[in-house]
Amino acid sequence: MCGIVGLFLKKDELRPRLGDMLTDMLITMTDRGPDSAGIAIYGDAAEGLKFTVQSDDPTAFDGLAEALESALGTAIPVTLKDTHAVLLVPAEQRAAATELLEGRGLRIMGIGEAMEIFKEVGLPKDVAARFGLREMGGSHGIGHTRMATESAVTTLGAHPFSTAEDQCLVHNGSLSNHNDMRRKLARKGVFTKTENDTEVGAAYISSRIAEGATLGEALEGTLKDLDGFFTFVTGTRNGFGVVRDPIACKPAVMAETDDYVAFASEYRAFADLPGIESARVWEPEPATVYFWER
């Protein structure tokens, strides 16, 4: 069991409240996943690439800004958030920055113009407080509360998983052909970092998009190529998509008003959303792709 939440805002006035709304949704899903929690939040597109990096060692960020500046020849803004830091790197220096960061033992959680990813082991309320999720604004975001089944309870096993710029995935379920798919992707030069099944799902979607598929086509592809139980919510720079496997035993409910589209594993997560009483609330059909983009 896991909990998933997602919120896509249609109106800019709500953008400052995105983190606050998502945090309430995430905490409500604690019963479904108390092991760890994570969130991907899509803010204003930056002039460059935002790298979200993580380290369990609080000293790992000491001297990071200076090291980046001397290696890349330009000042790199570094914003610390608990075990994570967000760096703004010029797009053309992506490879050099990646090498330097990984060389210093930092884990790259995600890279994107708009996306930042924060995830840790612990109760969702504690994870949210550590990163100050409530204060974060943005256009859309997805979150996950994890009850681990397929791999260990670690920071890297928490969701969301990002396998391409501004793309990420959260998952409720378990994939049964992930080892086979991991090998298939590796033969195409697409590598995953963990033993986790969801990361393979994320890498599959990213690789399909990299090959030219639309988000909708990539999500369609999961129905054919991935075996197992899944309710997926995938975030992209412009929006989010939802797909459930044909058996659809992992729960999902959606709500839409003039102001937002919301996704959750359970209706409870919607209870505090503005105007939920008059929202259109429905259960996404099995084996059917839904997505919203701006």
Add this chain to the structure above:
Amino acid sequence: MPTLDMSRTELREVNATLQAAAKAQANEPFEITNPRGAHAVACGLDGALEVTVKGSTGYYCAGMNKDATIHVEGSAGPGVAENMMSGTVVIDGDASQYAGATGHGGLLVIKGNASSRCGISMKGIDIVVHGSIGHMSAFMAQKGNLVVLGDAGDALGDSLYEARLFVRGSVKSLGADCVEKEMRPEHLQILADLLAKAGADAKPEEFKRYGSARTLYNFNIDNADAY
């Protein structure tokens, strides 16, 4: 009318209060406010009691109901009225998966749509869905009636025993051993009664009946080679 406000009252207290009132045959209707999608609301009532839930509920609302009448003025999450013995449960909105699963008796009315596995393993319950139902509904259904005014999803009535299935709209596909059957006068009568009880505006003649072909009841020796 006694009101239990779930924003201020713990679920256990809500259910204990309702269960005690049902047992005591108090007969005074209760109202539940602010359910906010909570799980297991109004479960295990054993006695005639009227309960109105003002809003949507989460998992397993009205489970194991006996004799009580529970009305949800919203939608219900997975497993509503699971293993109901008797009484009536009415959902004004939609119901999520496995509504009325394993129910032994009573009437479950869903005024919106029900999703997958509606009436799975039903054992005597009557279920009337004003809208449509999802895939694998009435899987291994043993007894009772499932009435659907809208459409049915894939694999309706797979491995069905003796439950009767009535669908007014289309059926995406029938499950193993489920077949369309002749609508006889006694079936029209059953249907007319259920539609009236469920406040459904439909004519019995508009429905088709589906049931078990009974070919899975006994082992077919011609299949011995398959094992």
